[in-house]
Amino acid sequence: MSRFHLIRLATLLGLAALVLNACSGEELQHRERFYALGTLVEVTIHGQPKRTALAAADRVRRRLEDYQQRWHPAGDGELGRINRALAAGETSPAASDELLALLATGRELERLSGGLFTPAIGELIRLWGFEDDGHDGQRPDPQALEAWLSARPSLRDLREEDGRLASDHAGLRLNLGGYAKGYLIGQAVDDLRSQGIKRAVVNVGGDLLTLGEPRGRPWRIGIRHPHREGIIASLEVGADTAVFTSGDYERDFEQDGERYHHILDPRSGYPARGLSAATVIHSDPVRADAASTALMLAGPEDWPTMARRLGVRRIMLVEPDGRIHLTESMQAHLRVEQTPEAGVRSWPDP
Numbered sequence: 001m002s003r004f005h006l007i008r009l010a011t012l013l014g015l016a017a018l019v020l021n022a023c024s025g026e027e028l029q030h031r032e033r034f035y036a037l038g039t040l041v042e043v044t045i046h047g048q049p050k051r052t053a054l055a056a057a058d059r060v061r062r063r064l065e066d067y068q069q070r071w072h073p074a075g076d077g078e079l080g081r082i083n084r085a086l087a088a089g090e091t092s093p094a095a096s097d098e099l100l101a102l103l104a105t106g107r108e109l110e111r112l113s114g115g116l117f118t119p120a121i122g123e124l125i126r127l128w129g130f131e132d133d134g135h136d137g138q139r140p141d142p143q144a145l146e147a148w149l150s151a152r153p154s155l156r157d158l159r160e161e162d163g164r165l166a167s168d169h170a171g172l173r174l175n176l177g178g179y180a181k182g183y184l185i186g187q188a189v190d191d192l193r194s195q196g197i198k199r200a201v202v203n204v205g206g207d208l209l210t211l212g213e214p215r216g217r218p219w220r221i222g223i224r225h226p227h228r229e230g231i232i233a234s235l236e237v238g239a240d241t242a243v244f245t246s247g248d249y250e251r252d253f254e255q256d257g258e259r260y261h262h263i264l265d266p267r268s269g270y271p272a273r274g275l276s277a278a279t280v281i282h283s284d285p286v287r288a289d290a291a292s293t294a295l296m297l298a299g300p301e302d303w304p305t306m307a308r309r310l311g312v313r314r315i316m317l318v319e320p321d322g323r324i325h326l327t328e329s330m331q332a333h334l335r336v337e338q339t340p341e342a343g344v345r346s347w348p349d350p
Helices: 050-071 078-087 097-112 122-127 142-151 180-194 285-310
Strands: 017-019 029-036 039-046 159-161 164-166 200-204 207-211 219-224 231-237 242-247 252-255 258-261 277-282 314-318 324-327 334-336 344-347
Touching (some): 017 200, 017 207, 039 050, 039 180, 050 078, 050 180, 050 200, 078 164, 097 180, 097 285, 180 200, 180 207, 180 285, 207 285, 219 242, 231 277, 242 285
Parallel strands (some): 324 344
Antiparallel strands (some): 017 219, 029 039, 159 164, 200 207, 207 242, 252 258
């Protein structure tokens, strides 16, 4: 899922997922691309005049830019102000109903994942240098990391009264990057729907949500290979379907000969190990966003349990050696385009 500390992408090929559909018959198709949330955004709209498509894509751009300002964890918007109040041991200004609702969703995701997925991980993200889009990352100070692990804050430590937030727990800093992108993509698609657009895809950094279908046929989506050129698999998905991928290639850095990526495990304080990428298909973009991250954290041994807890079934996982894991439900949608030497393993649905 899909994050305010995302990699900056230079080309379309940097997207984790690509929309492969070509224009069908005489139906108009427009693709508009721009940068928002620190990544490349592509809005594909079918069956609308160019002027309508341009205006709709511009509304999506302005909406995403507004949320980026409001919910950046260190910015001047409401989330930045809340984080500064929490760091000072003070009660925050009143949060918006929208943010409070998203935090309530975060509490439920934290509970379902056994605390492995948590928006209370903001200070750990900051220590690793992944909070700022303009920073490539850094290995944290060992004492600061140990202090965070000793505290290991949770959303259970966050109090809310009349919209104002407070906590007595040291190190509690909010970062919505693990699931807010799913929410924002959902809001963008709802906005397109409200304008009378019936067939579209909003793709933010390779995580996407479909609206309708192009002339009644499935959308064709290509999933980028985590460590090679080209796509590792192609998918066919229908209307109102979210496809989200988390990967160890999205944002990383190398220090003293070792590579570190941005998907941080709150148990160890270090990047997750064992998987290179996790792709989830689900009807709810927030659940797909969070689940793709949680599966990366659960790793190759525990991911089936995590998938059951989060209620996701259509899953593709890629190990560092290239081995692919597919659930039965995912196989119905997917074709492997680059078969790894390590093979493909099929799993029953969680």
